[in-house]
Amino acid sequence: MVVNAPDSPVQAEVIFVIEATAANSAYIGELKTNYIVPTLEYFHGGPLEEGGGSGSVYAIVTYKAADCHPGVPVATFGPYTSPQSVVETVDKIQYIGGHAESRACVTEALTAALACFDELALTAALACFDELGRTDIPIHVLLLCCSPPYSAYAGGLVPAGAPATVEQAARLLGERGAQVSVAAARRVPALHALYEHAGGELHQAQQRNYAKVCIICLAFYTGGMQMSG
Numbered sequence: 001m002v003v004n005a006p007d008s009p010v011q012a013e014v015i016f017v018i019e020a021t022a023a024n025s026a027y028i029g030e031l032k033t034n035y036i037v038p039t040l041e042y043f044h045g046g047p048l049e050e051g052g053g054s055g056s057v058y059a060i061v062t063y064k065a066a067d068c069h070p071g072v073p074v075a076t077f078g079p080y081t082s083p084q085s086v087v088e089t090v091d092k093i094q095y096i097g098g099h100a101e102s103r104a105c106v107t108e109a110l111t112a113a114l115a116c117f118d119e120l121a122l123t124a125a126l127a128c129f130d131e132l133g134r135t136d137i138p139i140h141v142l143l144l145c146c147s148p149p150y151s152a153y154a155g156g157l158v159p160a161g162a163p164a165t166v167e168q169a170a171r172l173l174g175e176r177g178a179q180v181s182v183a184a185a186r187r188v189p190a191l192h193a194l195y196e197h198a199g200g201e202l203h204q205a206q207q208r209n210y211a212k213v214c215i216i217c218l219a220f221y222t223g224g225m226q227m228s229g
Contacts, residue, residue: 015142017109018090021065022095022098036090036144048084058083059080061074061077061113064105065104067099076112078120102147104145105150106149107169111169117139139176142182143181143191149166
């Protein structure tokens with residue numbers, strides 16, 4: 001059941017940024033139940049079993065820790081117009097690596113999320129026969145993690161034009177108009193700065209514990225709050 005669900009589906013572009021390290025494998029079940037599925041139900045306008053798409057478009061970005069090198073730390077999936085496809089993809093993600101690391105590649109993941117929005121906008125326009133370039137469709141990034149970010153790119157040269165630090169990546173998301181939400185299964189103080197750089201109001205968000213309730217909108221912050229039943 002979705003708390004305060006809208007009377008009709010809400011059209012939006014939504015990217016789930018998921019830490020795919022072994023450490024996060026212990027929490028992904030609870031993160032999925034308490035955040036991913038309620039988020040999908042909110043934009044879908046009800047239970048996922050009812051109907052196909054609703055006009056919203058989704059994507060998934062997964063990221064690992066630096067010990068995945070020389071492999072690529074980020075992978076993208078989608079775009080999807082069916083929320084069920086999002087759930088099925090989440091269930092297939094492999095959570096590996098990160099045993100020798102205490103941080104993960106959030107900068108690279110947020111940079112990939114920025115790159116995804118152009119493709120999501122095109123998919124949304126084709127799905128709803130809308131004009132390409134609409135600016136009134138809300139865009140959201142939901143970060144699901146348990147590890148603090150590296151302060152900058154974890155390895156290799158920074159691609160031309162890409163943000164060099166996690167703060168820059170978060171700031172660019174805010175400038176793009178994306179509403180960034182964080183659901184962290186551990187207390188991670190480093191996520192406070194990330195949230196504020198993305199335009200979030202930290203003090204206001206800390207007054208509410210969204211780890212214990214279903215999502216009612218994407219104007220929330222849970223970083224630094226332990227998951228609890």
